[in-house]
Amino acid sequence: MKRPTLEVVAARAGVSKSSVSRVINGETTVAPQIRDVVMRAVRELGYVPNGAARNLVTRRTDTLALVISDPPQGVVSDDPLFSAVVRAVSRELEAAGKRLVLMLAESDQSRTRVEQYVAGGHVDGVLLVALHGTDPLPAALARQGLPLVSFNRTSAQDVPYVALDNTGGAALAVCHLLERGRRRIATITGPLELHEARERLDGYRRTLRDTGRRSIVALGDFTRVSGAEAMRQLLEDDPDLDAVFAANDLMAIGALRTLRQAGRRVPEDVAVVGFDDIEAASYTTPALTSVRSPMANQATAAVHLLLGLINGGPTDPVIMPNELVVREST
Amino acid sequence: MKRPTLEVVAARAGVSKSSVSRVINGETTVAPQIRDVVMRAVRELGYVPNGAARNLVTRRTDTLALVISDPPQGVVSDDPLFSAVVRAVSRELEAAGKRLVLMLAESDQSRTRVEQYVAGGHVDGVLLVALHGTDPLPAALARQGLPLVSFNRTSAQDVPYVALDNTGGAALAVCHLLERGRRRIATITGPLELHEARERLDGYRRTLRDTGRRSIVALGDFTRVSGAEAMRQLLEDDPDLDAVFAANDLMAIGALRTLRQAGRRVPEDVAVVGFDDIEAASYTTPALTSVRSPMANQATAAVHLLLGLINGGPTDPVIMPNELVVREST
DNA sequence: CCGCCGAAGGCAAACGCTTGCGATAAACTG
DNA sequence: CAGTTTATCGCAAGCGTTTGCCTTCGGCGG
Numbered sequence: 001m002k003r004p005t006l007e008v009v010a011a012r013a014g015v016s017k018s019s020v021s022r023v024i025n026g027e028t029t030v031a032p033q034i035r036d037v038v039m040r041a042v043r044e045l046g047y048v049p050n051g052a053a054r055n056l057v058t059r060r061t062d063t064l065a066l067v068i069s070d071p072p073q074g075v076v077s078d079d080p081l082f083s084a085v086v087r088a089v090s091r092e093l094e095a096a097g098k099r100l101v102l103m104l105a106e107s108d109q110s111r112t113r114v115e116q117y118v119a120g121g122h123v124d125g126v127l128l129v130a131l132h133g134t135d136p137l138p139a140a141l142a143r144q145g146l147p148l149v150s151f152n153r154t155s156a157q158d159v160p161y162v163a164l165d166n167t168g169g170a171a172l173a174v175c176h177l178l179e180r181g182r183r184r185i186a187t188i189t190g191p192l193e194l195h196e197a198r199e200r201l202d203g204y205r206r207t208l209r210d211t212g213r214r215s216i217v218a219l220g221d222f223t224r225v226s227g228a229e230a231m232r233q234l235l236e237d238d239p240d241l242d243a244v245f246a247a248n249d250l251m252a253i254g255a256l257r258t259l260r261q262a263g264r265r266v267p268e269d270v271a272v273v274g275f276d277d278i279e280a281a282s283y284t285t286p287a288l289t290s291v292r293s294p295m296a297n298q299a300t301a302a303v304h305l306l307l308g309l310i311n312g313g314p315t316d317p318v319i320m321p322n323e324l325v326v327r328e329s330t
Numbered sequence: 331m332k333r334p335t336l337e338v339v340a341a342r343a344g345v346s347k348s349s350v351s352r353v354i355n356g357e358t359t360v361a362p363q364i365r366d367v368v369m370r371a372v373r374e375l376g377y378v379p380n381g382a383a384r385n386l387v388t389r390r391t392d393t394l395a396l397v398i399s400d401p402p403q404g405v406v407s408d409d410p411l412f413s414a415v416v417r418a419v420s421r422e423l424e425a426a427g428k429r430l431v432l433m434l435a436e437s438d439q440s441r442t443r444v445e446q447y448v449a450g451g452h453v454d455g456v457l458l459v460a461l462h463g464t465d466p467l468p469a470a471l472a473r474q475g476l477p478l479v480s481f482n483r484t485s486a487q488d489v490p491y492v493a494l495d496n497t498g499g500a501a502l503a504v505c506h507l508l509e510r511g512r513r514r515i516a517t518i519t520g521p522l523e524l525h526e527a528r529e530r531l532d533g534y535r536r537t538l539r540d541t542g543r544r545s546i547v548a549l550g551d552f553t554r555v556s557g558a559e560a561m562r563q564l565l566e567d568d569p570d571l572d573a574v575f576a577a578n579d580l581m582a583i584g585a586l587r588t589l590r591q592a593g594r595r596v597p598e599d600v601a602v603v604g605f606d607d608i609e610a611a612s613y614t615t616p617a618l619t620s621v622r623s624p625m626a627n628q629a630t631a632a633v634h635l636l637l638g639l640i641n642g643g644p645t646d647p648v649i650m651p652n653e654l655v656v657r658e659s660t
Numbered sequence: 661c662c663g664c665c666g667a668a669g670g671c672a673a674a675c676g677c678t679t680g681c682g683a684t685a686a687a688c689t690g
Numbered sequence: 691c692a693g694t695t696t697a698t699c700g701c702a703a704g705c706g707t708t709t710g711c712c713t714t715c716g717g718c719g720g
Contacts, residue, residue, distance in 0.1 A: 053706035383676035
């Protein structure tokens with residue numbers, strides 16, 4: 001059951017290991033005649049080069065790590081985001097001929113394991129999703145000196161990133177509500193220790209302030225139940241509100257339920273806008289208007305940035321614009 | 331920026347490479363005093379063993395591949411299943427100190443890439459999700475002689491697997507409907523080239539036959555729209571039906587929408603049962619009764635089976651039981 | 661016809677680690 | 691106290707590739 005090595009291929013082809021290696025790696029300095037005999041031997045023996053040996057000498061692995069640093073109940077655990085990102089990254093790396101190792105860092109212990117792994121030279125670069133503002137991992141990985149791209153602005157300096165335009169997206173949502181003639185626009189925020197949630201809140205606040213209106217804020221944590229709860233709170237605080245901007249779709253869905261229970265019609269009495277445009281946003285009744293987060297595009301862009309970095313390319317951050325998808329809820 | 335090697339650690343500690351290696355690998359045949367001095371050197375230098383070199387000699391990689399063989403629009407693309415499986419596998423491997431490389435095989439080209447990769451000795455074993463009955467990958471991977479576990483029965487012989495009890499789950503659903511007094515129970519199937527879909531249909535048919543009732547079948551493809559469409563078909567074929575068993579939740583959700591549009595009340599006029607119990611099943615109105623597929627447990631079991639195989643354990647298949655979650659739609 | 665140049669293939673030295681085996685010294689045994 | 695067994699450690703041989711450099715050989719120019 002032993003796999004053949006370069007040596008036996010060389011023997012079979014009647015040439016040296018060097019030549020076989022050169023053929024395998026597509027070098028041009030080898031005579032077509034030798035190339036053919038080598039290829040034949042390779043095929044006959046079913047030879048596949050040993051990865052470890054190759055990595056050892058070339059110091060490349062053609063493998064990138066996707067690290068998702070988030071507590072088990074965190075934001076990225078949110079299914080739609082998780083699979084959109086993972087799948088897009090996987091596809092893009094596949095297309096580039098690279099491999100993906102996926103690491104969920106859900107505890108400090110696993111975070112140090114990630115560091116060790118990266119330090120062990122197993123990967124050529126790291127793609128990092130670390131939404132929490134105080135996460136130590138970005139800085140730790142940056143220190144390793146390996147190419148690194150983050151999925152958002154990090155507290156660590158000089159980490160190239162690809163981020164959504166959260167502020168702009170929130171502004172988009174609020175402007176839309178204003179155009180629809182809404183006067184009292186509330187918001188349900190995400191957990192404010194996340195950059196993402198902060199920025200969405202900022203966008204909401206700034207837009208309202210610019211038009212001389214006041215903010216009505218309830219805190220959520222990006223879960224559906226927190227959205228429902230926050231909505232109850234808002235109705236209590238300000239029964240006359242006529243619109244809600246939720247910082248993500250799950251909370252918007254929760255809010256919809258609360259509104260229905262409270263007998264408010266959507267959108268007649270209260271308009272609702274979500275954020276992310278997850279699949280489920282189009283299932284709800286009424287279907288949810290939402291700011292589309294181009295997660296897949298973001299992931300693709302992040303992979304490209306990283307691959308560029310590995311080849312000595314530029315480190316300029318990328319900001320992804322997002323667009324509003326108008327449905328029945330506004 | 332060069333990382334230190336065993337050699338420099340040994341020099342610093344004033345011992346041989348062997349001793350350092352033994353300390354690193356936690357062998358017991360090393361004197362505590364030496365152990366300490368080595369550990370200190372390791373810490374001071376920030377030494378981390380090089381993975382490639384280690385793999386090369388030990389022939390282990392502590393890395394397992396999760397291969398998802400499915401066309402881009404396939405079943406597993408279904409977000410909830412995808413992320414549940416990926417996340418559970420990742421957690422379990424993390425706990426076992428192993429690494430996960432994720433490979434989506436969405437084309438024949440990428441399927442051969444998977445084979446090459448596995449043959450290249452990059453992984454110690456493979457976890458395979460290949461639902462399509464005609465997928466050649468199970469057999470191809472089995473031929474490699476590496477430990478392999480599939481997420482369902484495969485056409486390839488002798489591949490250990492961990493499968494859901496699809497037949498039993500469907501029976502559970504139908505029995506429940508019968509107990510609720512339903513007489514005309516229809517079903518919406520998944521794409522029948524999938525084992526999964528076949529088995530669920532079998533379970534439905536067998537249960538009805540055993541109680542002397544006839545089957546009412548419409549074909550779907552596991553997508554929400556196909557569910558809606560199939561439901562329309564069913565209403566046309568048999569306007570008097572009083573219950574529907576959908577082979578997955580997405581189709582059940584589609585069916586709910588069609589029923590509402592058709593003015594049928596759920597569950598008063600028509601009861602609906604789904605399969606999988608995805609997150610969204612509890613969001614719908616009315617909330618969906620569903621057969622819970624313990625995907626996470628299944629994934630965990632698969633990982634354990636694989637790890638066992640690697641250590642020479644048994645290859646007995648595992649069948650996961652599932653339970654019915656009763657909600658408002660029945 | 662001779663010398664030189666370039667192309668192409670082979671040799672052998674790494675790459676960084678593990679591990680069987682022998683060496684050494686300490687600890688026993690009788 | 692001599693003969694042995696034990697506990698530790700070091701030596702060096704790989705593991706399977708890649709690659710710098712040297713060798714060889716055919717071809718070309720002078």
